[in-house]
Amino acid sequence: MENPFKPTAGATPPDIIGRQGLLDEFAYGLRIRSGAPGLLTIFTGARGVGKTVMLGAAENTARAQGWAVISETATHGFLGRIGNAMGEFADELGDGPSGRKITGVTVAGFGVTTHLPPEKQVEWRETGARLLRLLDSRGTGLVITVDEIHAADRQEIAQLAADVQHFIREGLPIGLVFAGLPAAVSDLLNEGVATFLRRADRIDLHGASIEEVQRSYEQTFAAGGFPLEPALAAAAAEATGGYPFLIQLVGYFLWQEAEEASELTAAHVEHAVAAAHRRNERVVIEAALSSASHRDLDFLRAMAEDDDASSVGDIGARIVAKPNTIGNYRSRLIDAGLIEPAGYGIVRFAIPGLREHLRENR
């Protein structure tokens, strides 16, 4: 058995820990079809917590029930791409323009403009309704997933929301599942660009519990023929803090150790944990910090002086800045997914290991 762990962004792990309840709810919504609450969902959470994996799992659930799935990332022009995909699905399902065959190349389509001009908007909605009626007649529907909506153009999101709302009103079977960083999603909802989205189930994803991780490690290693003692599995699980990306990294490196050793020991676990933390630091933390300015870094370093959450007032005193300047840095860093609000005037790091990284790299 090859190493089953998947320490890569968006890659489906061997065991999707702690999400079965959410997936069951989504599957239930698919059975109810039009208007079920689970079919309008926004997953939020820090980098590496498993948002993209949740979208993938929701897509698989939908496909397994015969639904059509369109999977997009909210980069420039996603609304047009969704329109093209809907058109292709509708043609495939058989009522396309006579004689027209899908060649894999979309000719006319919706182009790559940001939001669609009015005439294209009408066409988009007609294409969607045509597809949804076809799917409805087969007892299924369409699920659209959009990842990274924190980066979305507001007008495109507003258009998509308005169209989906219209389909739901018509009783058509559509599901819309979004994922994005928490603070940016809050802004999006508060700005009122798409009030309809406030009705979505907003699910803030968190890490798994240490016990769940331990159990999962024991099972995955046993399935590969590498028995892992409960105490070692517990130590490995503990070192992940339940953070999904670290769960995969620790599992991955420990599996490598297991392939070479006759029996796993505490030293192997320590080794794997150290390698995992180094990799997490390189991949997640350095990438997250790459867009931070000098002043952002000053703010973060001032936070790293605290052992727990920090008061924004204290940070202002440490780096000697005016409250409104501090407020600006605070919101920039929240949008970047580096820190998160933890109560009034309180912030904390949004990525595990960030504090330690800042302390060690002054």
Ligand SMILES: Nc1ncnc2c1ncn2[C@@H]1O[C@H](COP(=O)(O)OP(=O)(O)O)[C@@H](O)[C@H]1O
């Ligand atoms: N429920 C989970 N259980 C175990 N590992 C997970 C889970 N969700 C995600 N992962 C792993 O965590 C990492 C980050 O997942 P990803 O979905 O890319 O996070 P995000 O989109 O929130 O940044 C990947 O390596 C993935 O395999």
Ligand SMILES: [Mg+2]
């Ligand atoms: Mg992601």
